[in-house]
Amino acid sequence: MSGQALKTINIVGGGSSGWMTAIYLNRYFNQREKNFAINVIESPDVGIIGVGEATVHSIRFFFAAMGLDERELMAETNATIKTGILFRNWKKPVDGKTHEYFHPFDQQQPGGSVDISSAWFARSRDKHERYDQAVSLNTRLMREGKCPKTSMSMPYQAITPYGYHLDATLLARFLRRKAVEAGVRHIEATVTDVSVVDDRITSVTTENGQFPGDFFIDCSGFRGLLISRLQEGNWQSFADVLPCNKAVAIQRELREGEVPKPYTVATALSNGWAWQIDLVNRQGSGYVYDANRIDPEVAEQELREFLGEDSQVLKCKHLDMQVGCRKEFWLGNCVAVGLAGGFIEPLESTGLHMIHLGVSLLATHLAGGMDNEALRDSYNEKMRGFYEDLKQFIVLHYCLTNRDDTEFWRAAPATGKACSWLDVRLHQWRHKICEYQDFAGSYSSIFTDTNYRYVLYGMGHNPDLTFVLAEEDAAQIFSRFSALVQRALRGSLQHEEFLQSLSGPVRAG
Ligand SMILES: Cc1cc2nc3c(=O)[nH]c(=O)nc-3n(C[C@H](O)[C@H](O)[C@H](O)COP(=O)(O)OP(=O)(O)OC[C@H]3O[C@@H](n4cnc5c(N)ncnc54)[C@H](O)[C@@H]3O)c2cc1C
Numbered sequence: 076m077s078g079q080a081l082k083t084i085n086i087v088g089g090g091s092s093g094w095m096t097a098i099y100l101n102r103y104f105n106q107r108e109k110n111f112a113i114n115v116i117e118s119p120d121v122g123i124i125g126v127g128e129a130t131v132h133s134i135r136f137f138f139a140a141m142g143l144d145e146r147e148l149m150a151e152t153n154a155t156i157k158t159g160i161l162f163r164n165w166k167k168p169v170d171g172k173t174h175e176y177f178h179p180f181d182q183q184q185p186g187g188s189v190d191i192s193s194a195w196f197a198r199s200r201d202k203h204e205r206y207d208q209a210v211s212l213n214t215r216l217m218r219e220g221k222c223p224k225t226s227m228s229m230p231y232q233a234i235t236p237y238g239y240h241l242d243a244t245l246l247a248r249f250l251r252r253k254a255v256e257a258g259v260r261h262i263e264a265t266v267t268d269v270s271v272v273d274d275r276i277t278s279v280t281t282e283n284g285q286f287p288g289d290f291f292i293d294c295s296g297f298r299g300l301l302i303s304r305l306q307e308g309n310w311q312s313f314a315d316v317l318p319c320n321k322a323v324a325i326q327r328e329l330r331e332g333e334v335p336k337p338y339t340v341a342t343a344l345s346n347g348w349a350w351q352i353d354l355v356n357r358q359g360s361g362y363v364y365d366a367n368r369i370d371p372e373v374a375e376q377e378l379r380e381f382l383g384e385d386s387q388v389l390k391c392k393h394l395d396m397q398v399g400c401r402k403e404f405w406l407g408n409c410v411a412v413g414l415a416g417g418f419i420e421p422l423e424s425t426g427l428h429m430i431h432l433g434v435s436l437l438a439t440h441l442a443g444g445m446d447n448e449a450l451r452d453s454y455n456e457k458m459r460g461f462y463e464d465l466k467q468f469i470v471l472h473y474c475l476t477n478r479d480d481t482e483f484w485r486a487a488p489a490t491g492k493a494c495s496w497l498d499v500r501l502h503q504w505r506h507k508i509c510e511y512q513d514f515a516g517s518y519s520s521i522f523t524d525t526n527y528r529y530v531l532y533g534m535g536h537n538p539d540l541t542f543v544l545a546e547e548d549a550a551q552i553f554s555r556f557s558a559l560v561q562r563a564l565r566g567s568l569q570h571e572e573f574l575q576s577l578s579g580p581v582r583a584g
Contacts, residue, residue: 081111081289081445087266087279087301088294089117091127091243091427092413094250096292096434097259098141103438105258115254116279116286118265124296124414125392126324127243128352128359129157129339129424131521132180132236137431143253145230150577151249152241153354155335156222156570158213160423164343166477166534176205176533177338178423179213180236182525185555187548192528193508194549196540206532209553213237215560222337222570223563234563238424240339240352240359262286266295269304275407276301290445292437293411297397297418302404302411309406311459312399313466316490318483319347319420322394323375324361328387329353337570341422342381343476345369346483349381350421355574357389363396363420368483396420400462405451410437417462422469423522432461432520460518467497468522468530474501475534504531507538 084100086093097115104110138148148154159179166174184191191210195201200209207214212235216223223233255261264281271277278287279301293301302309314320329335335353342349347364362378369377371393379386400417404410411417412433419425436457440450474491478484492498500513509531511524531537 081441083112083114083288084290084292085279085286085288086113086115086292086294088296088413088415089115089247089251089261090123090294090296090413091247091250092296092415092430093117093292093294094247094254095137095427095430096294096412096437098250098254098257099137099434100438100441101254101257101259102141104442109258111289112260113258114260114262114286114288115251116262116264116266116281119263120265123244123247124394125243126322126359126361126394127421127426128354129160129240129350129421130238131424131428132157132238133521134238134427134431135231137427137435139231141253146577148249149239149241152239152245153356154239154241155353155355155574156224156337157238157240157339157424158217158223158235158337159211160339160341161217162341162343162472162530162533165348165472166475167479176529177207177211177214177217178526178529178533179207179211179217179338180238181213182210182528183212183556183559185552185559187552187555189548189552190508190510191552191556192532194552195532196508196538197546197549198553200553201532201537207529210556211529212560212563216563216567217338219564220334220337220569220571221564221567222573224568224573225566226568234567237337240335240354242354266300269301271304274305276304276409289408290441291409293409293415294413296414297395299401299411299415301409302401302406302415305406305409306403309402310397310399311402311462312397313419314398316470316493317398317420317466318365318367318486319363320396320398321366321371321374322361322363322396323371323378324359324390324392324394325375325378325382325386325388326390327358327360327382328389329356329358330385330387334571335574339424343478343484344377344381345481346374348422349378363422365483368481400459402459403455404433404458405437405440405454408445410454412437416458419462419465419469422472423465425465425521428521429461429465433458457518461520464518464520465522467494468519468526470494470497471527471530472534475531475536501536504536504538507540 223235264283266279268280276291340351346368352359364374440454473487
């Protein structure tokens, strides 16, 4: 590592971002020989946000790379398997039925000269069959209450990609234990002051003394306690296109006989949408809404009614959300990770993914030195790009709606027009299939053509194709897909059966 010596990294914050960052950097830099000390300074008085319980599938690669045992992780966080997200009510009902589509983590490619999506149009299956049901194994497994694990599946492996639903408080606790066992120092103290000299942080002050350091990572949540001390106005708001700015979260007990679902449900309500995430012992839910249109009490009432009067509510919490990201994530000797760096509403469960991305990119950049301006610029440019691209993907879910029951939904189509990259593509995708090459030059870190197709075709934004594609090939593709489905259904475990093979719930305090 070149430049000024790096002896101590202080991470302020002990939520998912603080511990994911600590465990990753420690493994990356200190596993063979100790390059520097890593401290996590966590306030015993300021809690963690306590939400962030659904993941994308690539989080498995993070946990696996950290050497964590999957069964232990799942058992200690009351985790369930997640194979995708079921979107409900994002358009007007069709033939009296609630509009629904599934965004699974897989898309099958059974081979042929055309891809399966083109084949779906070629055979006019779009007229009578839901897109996700035509192309995804996860969707078929979901319908049968199955998960993609078989009795032979190795840790972190299954027949299709999957992520998790896990208890956020237990995850932070689990990662803390693992990080401390691996040599990270845990300091319980509240930061009351941040000392800055020549645009660099020199130390943080707590009631238990001062902690000097060479490099600081701000994982203090929405407060951005460190990064906001270095530059004013360092925030790019996305409120113009993503107006939801508050959430109310409710934890409820699972009902007698209720089996945890291996997918997240995202239901559009009057002024936003509600998530439902099943763990082994409870359901986490929440209403993400636009507080310029409804008050918190009204939102809470709407959520309670949605969940059902008979719900056994364990906890209810109101949260503010700052939707946007830093213009500069890395300033001087400080990098903001997690909510301190940015946040996009959790419609696609991307909070932990953005931490994974932020810290892995930080490691590769930091390896070249902590004072290299070109590396800092590279890091900032990429992180901004990732947030900007994610913003457009989330806007896509709203802007194709035909709902007109509230002002919130009537305003949604305009948000797509305000995102220039998306607006251009939406016009093109009226006349051609959405394909990987359409994303050339973008920063999409995880969501590309396969993901866009689920939302586009789930919301009915289908291309108006002039020429019929290879019909014969299309027939073969679907016959191969059917065979795949049959094999998968035979081999996979019921979700409940797989969960029972893990040890019982830890139950958060
Ligand atoms: C409504 C909502 C729903 C979400 N849903 C999802 C989801 O489904 N999936 C997903 O991946 N992400 C989700 N997220 C995002 C996810 O919650 C966060 O990305 C994740 O929890 C990381 O939070 P954090 O560690 O950055 O901040 P926090 O959890 O807020 O942690 C901040 C830490 O800083 C410490 N701290 C604060 N001030 C001080 C101080 N003065 N001194 C010392 N320490 C201090 C606190 O003690 C705490 O340990 C959601 C977010 C919201 C708002």
